[in-house]
Amino acid sequence: MHIQEKRPHFHFRPFNIGRWVIWGGFALMLAVAPLLWTSSFAQTMLSQVGIGIIACLAYNILLGQGGMLSFGHAVYSGMGSFLAIHALNMVSAGALPIPVSLIPLVGGLAGLFFAALLGYVTTKKSGTTFAMITLGIGVLVMNMSLMLPEFFGGEGGVTGNRMVGPKGGTLGITFGPQIQVYYLIAIYCFICTAAMFAVTRTPLGRMLNAVRDNPERVEFIGYSTQNVRYLAFIISGFFAGIAGGLGALNFEIVTAEVVGPARSAAYLLFVFLGGATFFFGPIIGAVLMVVALVLLSELTKAWLLYLGIVFLFMVMYAPGGIASLIMMNLRLAAFGKLKRVWTSYLALGGSGLVALAGVAAMIEMVYHRQLNAALGPELQFMGATLNSQGLDSWLGAVFVTGVGVAMFELSRRTFSREWGTIQEEIEKEIKRREAA
């Protein structure tokens, strides 16, 4: 038997400097973020980002790592939320002697339990059947939440009070101020992110990737695809439950909405936008999710329409999400070619914004006519006054859109040529290096 003489073996590098820099940077970012954005609104948003990161990463164990399209993952984060708020109330009543900081773990265990229970059924199938079963379970739990008000609290939900410790708190921590809750969320966020990353580096994590790529072949190398999917589902449910538990602590109220299909759809949408194919993609997705759900919804009534448009364009032009765009440009940077596309990016961005401004003006005028007609025909848009019933406003919006689209198309063609040339050069460079 031929035995390899040279040994370009896999090097286990626990002290990989790059890894420490990335994880250190992540921890630092979590630590200093509330010091940079000090308003209570910003801290509330940051708290939600932390929770969103855990939830989206948990969802991506299924979607990105395992190729399982779930339409009902809010069931596990939501059940985590409900069990956590009930646990919190039991702590308040003195019936459960655990510190408030461990309440999210109750949510995690609830998520794990329900994922083990329901996942046993759902993971028996894959692909479209799996997606349909998860959708069915999501709707089932949503409807149950209205039928069992004793547990789900009916339309008003279940409320709790996180300030249940001794007066003055333990070591001064009462979880009254939002900043204290934020840091609890940040700690959970860091630990959960690290744990989920670690799972991707284990035999189960790698076999989950293999199941995603080619489930049939996995069966012929000794693995039961169902078992791989089931275990991944349970792990994902656990982390989703922790996110739900943190949500319960953060808001001190849990309503039926948390197990609903809209929440599940948000996980899917924003994980996809962030980029399911890279581990860090859902982190970007979580930030976008909070920005969209909290900020964008404040700015315009048409925010769901904008979100749909963005989603449409991402699916068409960047199905790997924002993470894949970043990685493609890092590749360019690694070969020293990023500076050649900067001008194209500026042109694309500028023309895209012009086109978007034109389209947005029309959308806002339509929404104004439909929803705010009683306030008169005029509306404010980006500092300008538009008349939703005036021809000149409409013509102006159409003109801006047309100019933007034309400029964008010209920029896109130039960029496309340049991009193709650069990719060819990179391929040649790779082959040259291989040959060398």
Added chain:
Amino acid sequence: MSTQATTARTASPGLAAAGASAATARSAAVAGSSSAYAVELKDVRKSFGKTEIIRGANLAVKPGERVAIIGPNGAGKSTLFNLISGRFGSTSGEILLHGERIDGLTPFQINRRGLSRSFQVSNLFVRLSVFENIRCAVLWSMGYKYSFWQFLAGLRDANDRAEEVLAMIKLDRRRDHLAMNLTYAEQRALEIGITIAGGSSVILLDEPTAGMSKSETKRFIQLILDVTQGKTLLTVEHDMGVVFGLADKIAVLVYGEVIAFDLPEAVRANPRVQEAYLGSVLADQQAAGH
């Protein structure tokens, strides 16, 4: 931890030992069997609806034998492979692996008993690197199973075994490339690598050289001979050059029946085989200059 895993982990950390560990684990199980045959088919039948594809196939392959299964298109060769490997369930009859019945088992249960197969169309983990493809194929046999508490990078025996297999199939220079970016011949080699990596004692290769050029085929036959040393090999093949270069014995399957199973020269001289299949194929291949 299973006995297999213990055997694998306590072996010397050297390459040869790591490479042998998976095979040792599997062959330990084989050694315990009392059967004289590695693979045995007894009156195996398979029907799709009313159409019977395999009509009472009988075959007995001894451990270490290299058997080529030949036959005209539609004879049921690939179906037979699918039955043996558990991809399809048989309608009736018995399939035995080292004396143990495996008909009715799932593919992963059969694989764990020491049988591995390749596919006619490369069946890879296309978004994983070449190295990861092989390492995935190694993990179960090394006892790591569904572990999510051990880092892959720290599994020295599995990593060494994967590196060794990469060297055997001569893809070590392409270890970090995605499987989807390999050339056709490289993908076929990786297909073989995944099949043998787990150390199975019985290997099924479904048209391993299909679509390859003459020179590639020649190299590939040698590769197959190298990587399947000491193993029981069953291969489906159309190219008679490959069949005679690779096989100790030939089974001829015609309309779902094994009409001959003998040494190559005896099969070549068998008038029934000549009439049913071989005469026309050899004439065709001579005409094509093979």
